[in-house]
Amino acid sequence: MPPRRQANRNSESVDNYLKAILSLGGVEHRRVTSTALAGHLGVAPASVTNMLQKLASAPTPMVEYERHRGVQLSADGKRRALEIVRHHRLIETFLYEVLDYPIEEVHEEAERLEHFISERFEERIAAKLGHPRIDPHGHSIPTMEGEMTEPNSVPLTEVLQGGTFVIDSVSDRDAHTLRELKASGIRPGAQLRVRKNTPAEGYSVSIGRSSRAVGLSREAAGDIRLVPSTK
C-alpha cells in the first residue's frame, strides 16, 4: 500500500541540508551562508536559497533564516541533524566492526543508508556494538538524546610546535586519502610525532614508536586531527 514518504520534513535532501548546516555552523550555531552550503552540498546557490525558504517557512521550521544573512538550525533542525549524524556514525561503525568493511568504504554506504534506517535498526546496531561513542574515523557519535561532545583536537596543519600527539580522528570525506593514511598506519588512537608541518617544508611525521619519516600531502595532513599525548 502507500508507503508515501512525506513532503519536506524528513526527505533525504532536507536531511542533507540540515547535516550540512550543522557541520558548517558547528554546535555553536554560527550562521551559515548560502554559498557555503551550495559548495558543501554540490548544488547551485539558487537551489539553496529555495530550500532554505521552504525549511524556514514550514509549520515547525527546521531553520531560522533571514534574507542575505544566512541560516541557523532551529532546535528541531538541530535535533534532526544530530539524529542523522548518529545514524551515519553508527552505520559506519557497524559496517566496519560487524561487516568488515575497509575503513575507506564505510562513509559512502553510510551516507546513503543514514536516511532510510528505522529507529529499531538504529537501536539494534547500537546494542550489537555495545553503544559505541566513537566511530571508526574517531568522530564522536551523538547519543540517542542528541548530545554530542565536540572534540578539542587540532588539524595537523595547525599544530604550532612539533612533538608527540595522539591521533584523534581522520576525515571520512575522501576515500583515496583515507586508504593512503591507513597504509601508513595513521588511524585514531595511534601515536604520532610531528617532524615537519609548514606549507613551505611540507608535512612529515612518524607513527607509533617507529622513527621512520612518513611524508604527507597538504590535503592528507589537513585530514588528520590531533590531541596532545597524555603520556
Next chain:
Amino acid sequence: MPPRRQANRNSESVDNYLKAILSLGGVEHRRVTSTALAGHLGVAPASVTNMLQKLASAPTPMVEYERHRGVQLSADGKRRALEIVRHHRLIETFLYEVLDYPIEEVHEEAERLEHFISERFEERIAAKLGHPRIDPHGHSIPTMEGEMTEPNSVPLTEVLQGGTFVIDSVSDRDAHTLRELKASGIRPGAQLRVRKNTPAEGYSVSIGRSSRAVGLSREAAGDIRLVPSTK
C-alpha cells in the same frame, strides 16, 4: 559533491514496479495488467500507464509493453527485479538472524533498504549468513546470478485432502497476521495437520505433534503455503 541518483533506471519507484510485475507475472512471464499493478502498488491506474510507457521506451527497455495488453519484464527488467528480491530477502534474513528482529518486522525494513544497499553490502551480509537460500518466511533467495527456484507449495486454502504437511512459507505482507501465526507456532519447517479448510467450515489445523486444534482466519490460512510431508 553530486551523488545525483539517475533518472528512470534504478529509482526506488522503478524497482518497485519491476518487483510488482515479477510478483504478479511469476517467473513464467505472464502478462500483467495495469489495474493489477495499480492495486498491488497502491497507485492510480493512470500512474501505472505513465510509468510503463516510460519503462518501455527507454534506451534499454525494462519491460515489453503494448497498449491495452499489459506488460512483461524484459531480460534486463527481470534481472533487476530478481536483484531487488535478493536484496530484500537477504536483508530480511540478516535482520532476523543477526539483529534479532521479530519476524513480523523484517519485511517493512527490508522494503525500504532493498533499494539503497550497495553490491558490497549485499555480498557482505550474504557471506556473514553463509549464503542462505531461504529467508525467514520460507521464501527462496535468488542467487547472485539471478536464478530463483519456484516453490511447488500450495496455499492452505487450496489443499484438497486433509492430512499432514510441512509448512513451506508464510506471507510477509501483513505484520499482524504474522504475529498471530508466530504465536500459534506456525513457521516454515514446522509440521502441520489440516483439520478443516473450507470457506464453509472455516480453517483449523494442528501444529507439530500437538493434537490441539488451532483456528485460523480465512486470511491467515491463505498466507500459509504447504508441501506434502515427506515422512
Next chain:
DNA sequence: CCTAATAATTAGGTATACCTAAATCAAGGA
C-alpha cells in the same frame, strides 16, 4: 453485431528538488 460495462489511456495538475540566467542587495574602498 451492437452495446454496456469495465479497463486503460490521455489530458491537465501538483509537489519535490534541481538548474541557468537575470535581477538585486550589501559592504568595503575610493
Next chain:
DNA sequence: TCCTTGATTTAGGTATACCTAATTATTAGG
C-alpha cells in the same frame, strides 16, 4: 557618500512520480 563587485535571490525551466477527471478501447452479453 557612492559605486563596484561578489553574494544572494528571483524568475523561469526541467525531470520524476504522483493524482483526478475525461476520453477511448476492449470485450462479453444480449
